Amino acid sequence: MANEPRRDVFQAIADPTRRAILLLLVSQGMTPNALAEHFDCSRQAVSRHVNVLHECGLVKQEQSGREIHYYLNKHKMKEVDKWLKPFRKLWESRFNQLDEVLKNIND
């Protein structure tokens, strides 16, 4: 049996190119060609990355005329952030306490 790649959001954001694609889509929808211009790798490679993001629901695609535009699925992005929330809270709490400790250390 072929090794099926996992298609969950966390796998998707683990790749630096895919994270860069998501960042580009934060401000606007983009066509595959416009996206590819931002990367050194081939259009096919960028397109494969976009497909992974699309399959796991992080980007949506919309057809307008003959062109496809990719958009960020903000709802799905929130899911990613929610997952890390307990860990983030633990560290924010620790570091806020550390800020206080640092204020009181004598030179």
Add this chain to the structure above:
Amino acid sequence: MINLHETKISQDIPGKKLIVSREFSAPVAKVWRAWTESSLLDQWWAPKPWKAETKSLDFVTGGLWLYCMVGPAGERHWCRVDIISVEPGKQFRSVAVFCDEEGTPTNAAPEMKWFAQFEPSESGTKLIAEISFNTEAEMNAIVQMGFKEGFTMGLGNLDALLA
């Protein structure tokens, strides 16, 4: 000057790593002390209402930090941190596991490998800490072992494992 620093957290799934970064409004020398002296560590390491209590700390290459997290109801959870390497004022590597009062590791607990780097920055110090795990499942368990309820629950689960 704004004294509100954002804690940045990212997850590298193939690398089985969590990366935590944060700026501090204090010079590296002070931040380093807060990370390596037990009387200072005990003041901030445990998220409230928990408290950290150091039993012993020898922050040198090959040294050991043995401490416990004391809960609001007096529950105690021990942790040992083996200091693998230290470059004072710059970086350290360590391995943390849950253990008993004598520092004997509990097999059930995930092992966390730390690589913490401290750099001078505009606001004072930039910390970048990488926490690596042996398996993705262990990383996920630690992510979910968060603050307050999550934290307590996680350690409560550990009690069940140790029983």
